[in-house]
Amino acid sequence: MSGFKKFLFRGNLVDLAVAFVIGAAFAGLVKDFANSFITPLIALIGGKPDYTRLSVTISGTQFPYGVFLTSAFAFTITAVIVYFLVVLPTAKLIERMDRGREATERECPHCLSEIPIKATRCRYCTADVTPTAEPTY
Structure with a gap:
């Protein structure tokens, strides 16, 4: 039992749990940002990007490929938001901070x-x- 206790209270396990919780909250934030701002902008240009009703039927079996297309589109929007609003500014900030360091x-x-x-x-x-x-x- 003491080995299990040590495992639970190791620093990296706690760090991983905190990172997971913050990551989940951040994922919700990015999703809500995309749904509130990005998706309506795209809808102004080319219509609402909801393809969940698209499907094809082969030999009586329905393949709802529209669900995958909608998820892929949402993933792409999320990846673009994270890159341009988090990764790129953070990389530039780190580069600026390290500029004068020997x-x-x-x-x-x-x-x-x-x-x-x-x-x-x-x-x-x-x-x-x-x-x-x-x-x-």
Whole structure:
């Protein structure tokens, strides 16, 4: 029982649970944003993107492919919203924050692991490496 208790209270499990809950809330937010703003804009241009009634019948069996088309369209809209409103601004913000920061690590030429700039030996493959010039502050 103590092993199960340790498993439940490990830091990464709790982090994963928090990320899942926040992700679910964020998914609802993005879905509501798409339904409130993006879908009506698309409806102004080309009609309402609801194809759930589309289907084909083969040998008496109905294949409702319109449900898939509607879900695919909703997924595409959601992916575009997340990319342009979350991923792209976050990447630009991180790039702007890291712009003035000096590098503190470099790649080992032998094993390609990250090692400190001043290192003379790689901590992973133990190869001798030439230290690079000291960073200017």
